[in-house]
Amino acid sequence: MIELIDTYWLYFLVGQYPNGPLGGLALTVILAALGLVLALPLGIAFGLARVSPWRWLRWPVTALVFVVRGVPLLMVIFWAYFFLPSVTGHKTDQFTTMLIALVVFDAAYLAEIVRAGIRGLPRGQMECARSLGLSYGRAMRLVVLPQALRSMLPSLVNQFVSTIKETSLGYIIGLAEVSFIATQINTQVFTRPAEVYGILGLTYFILCFGLSRLAYALERRLARRGASAAAAREVSA
């Protein structure tokens, strides 16, 4: 085990870098982080479109969400890999392909989380904001979304954790992320698959667990404002 780690740790972490393209765990982290950063705003935009009063905005996005949700991620990756180049005319590299697939796929799921978060608020919040004279956009941005995002946090984290694990599907199109590298190592060592894949599993676990804990801490910090005050009042009452 020690010997295995000793020999391959750098390859596992960064792939062939600096002698070749960046890969390994570093690539997985970058892919996941970029995926989250890009999918979240797109997901919020899709979610807003899903609850929008304007049909021309609501319908196409609703259709997109239903289509994406109805196919496996693997299929979306294949589309991005084989179909996208035939449309754009030039070949997209594996990283961008995977990133596009991840962002589109996750944004569709995030859209539903955002929609549920907004719908879950009392109708009076939007109504009241509008009655003060705030426009729909401002009411959404200043009153509805801040509350909705807070209540969505656990579901968002769930989706983010999925995103981290979904990056492993990059293996299918030969992206040198950490699962791909692990498989390469396994091919070279050949005799110790349990250990190689054990380490791979542990790596994903640490990433996901870390994110969950981070989000939980954030959740607690946000809840400390309004909610704890309410709890204190209930105890004293």
Next chain:
Amino acid sequence: MIELQHVDKWYDSYHALVDVTETIHRGEVVVVCGPSGSGKSTLIRTFNRLEPIQSGRILVDGQDIHASGLDVNALRSRIGFVFQQFNLFPHLTVLDNCTLAPIRLHGLTRTQADERALALLDRVGLAHKARAWPSELSGGQQQRVAIARALAMQPPLMLFDEPTSALDPEMVGEVLLVMRDLARDGMTMVCVTHEMGFAREVADRVLFMDEGRVLERATPGDFFDRPQHPRAQQFLSDIRSPFARSSLTTP
């Protein structure tokens, strides 16, 4: 100040407002009462276009509020609206609840807005709660903050939609007192309420509604002591002595 001309509203096939024609003058305090489902809330929600109407016209300050090109946000910013459920924004402090709209819509600086809000919070007796979160307040306090928040836009007209119906009985008084003081300062007010004591003491005029129609319009004195319409008589006797209702006494 508000003029309704033959206003009709349907919820699908349900006729919620039936040919309502009514004028509310500047400085007037009007109480709208009637049994539940009679269209009282619907009526005042049409004044700032929270509810669309199907026919008729509503003029606020002589301006048709359904005219094309009318800025509905500007219209609403000139009409304070107080909801039954308070609807304070729970993610903002009491002070921020009161400064949000003035900063965004009147272009006030934070300092100016804070000053205006604190003066109003003081008026409703809650200046000391400015830094509190809405969840830390009682229902009565929340509703008073909601009134201060509406006043922070300095509207010449205030609408109250059953402002005390969601409150525990002991908190009703503090909200009504704030409303009474507001009325005494000359605010134009339309209040949907079941608080008949408030109506008698504060209102200039009472509108009685049933089944989407305004059946009676009278001074509080006339309405409570000499109701004309049989439905109004029934309504008043029901709220005065609920145990005398035939539906309760006969098995």
